[in-house]
Amino acid sequence: xxxxxxxxxxxxxxxxxxxxxxxxxxxxxxxxxxxxxxxxxxxxxxxxxxxxxxxxxxxxxxxxxxxxxxxxxxxxxxxxxxxxxxxxxxxxxxxxxxxxxxxxxxxxxxxxxxxxxxxxxxxxxxxxxxxxxxxxxxxxxxxxxxxxxxxxxxxxxxxxxxxxxxxxxxxxxxxxxxxxxxxxxxxxxxxxxxxxxxxxxxxxxxxxxxxxxxxxxxxxxxxxxxxxxxxxxxxxxxxxxxxxxxx
Numbered sequence: 001x002x003x004x005x006x007x008x009x010x011x012x013x014x015x016x017x018x019x020x021x022x023x024x025x026x027x028x029x030x031x032x033x034x035x036x037x038x039x040x041x042x043x044x045x046x047x048x049x050x051x052x053x054x055x056x057x058x059x060x061x062x063x064x065x066x067x068x069x070x071x072x073x074x075x076x077x078x079x080x081x082x083x084x085x086x087x088x089x090x091x092x093x094x095x096x097x098x099x100x101x102x103x104x105x106x107x108x109x110x111x112x113x114x115x116x117x118x119x120x121x122x123x124x125x126x127x128x129x130x131x132x133x134x135x136x137x138x139x140x141x142x143x144x145x146x147x148x149x150x151x152x153x154x155x156x157x158x159x160x161x162x163x164x165x166x167x168x169x170x171x172x173x174x175x176x177x178x179x180x181x182x183x184x185x186x187x188x189x190x191x192x193x194x195x196x197x198x199x200x201x202x203x204x205x206x207x208x209x210x211x212x213x214x215x216x217x218x219x220x221x222x223x224x225x226x227x228x229x230x231x232x233x234x235x236x237x238x239x240x241x242x243x244x245x246x247x
Contacts, residue, residue: 070197088119090191090193094180094188102158119174124180130181133152135184178239196229199211
């Protein structure tokens with residue numbers, strides 16, 4: 001049986017800090033003389049095998065534990081771009097404004113390359129001219145100040161620039177953006193291949209201050225994953241197409 005190179009890399013990525021930590025714990029205080037007193041230099045092999053074992057267990061626990069809490073918005077933004085870079089099939093997003101995907105202007109060319117390579121992009125945001133945006137601004141800011149409206153329009157202009165560099169057949173097939181108008185969004189859903197970033201909105205809280213979860217399509221989370229996936233499909237089916245001439 002051949003072990004995939006990606007699995008080897010992931011094991012080594014876990015092994016190095018584990019080995020270093022145990023080495024710093026064991027070697028300076030000669031703890032191995034207490035734990036493994038009579039095996040001489042074989043103790044280093046034992047330490048190596050223990051670290052490999054811990055790394056493998058850690059890797060497989062990640063594969064079977066399907067939900068992980070993302071600690072900060074900074075971590076979430078980094079994770080989003082990491083997943084987008086590796087996406088092979090789809091990047092489907094339903095969110096208020098979609099600003100996280102356009103924070104880096106150097107990604108315009110990258111998005112074009114990803115889409116040309118066959119990755120399907122679907123982005124659903126609130127209609128900037130709808131009452132939903134007004135209600136959301138009042139809920140978050142206490143007043144209608146056009147903050148969210150301007151963000152959404154800026155995001156749409158960003159994607160219009162991306163679309164302008166794509167072949168008509170590709171942009172109509174692989175890059176689709178819609179506007180949500182039917183009821184407030186209760187959460188953000190980011191489906192990137194077989195992973196979902198899920199952000200349930202809290203009452204009166206800014207989106208970036210809401211909890212964020214990474215959900216993988218493992219056996220333990222398959223049902224939850226499919227429910228969120230189906231929720232996106234329903235939102236997408238009910239959304240309106242963007243009038244690009246007005247952007």
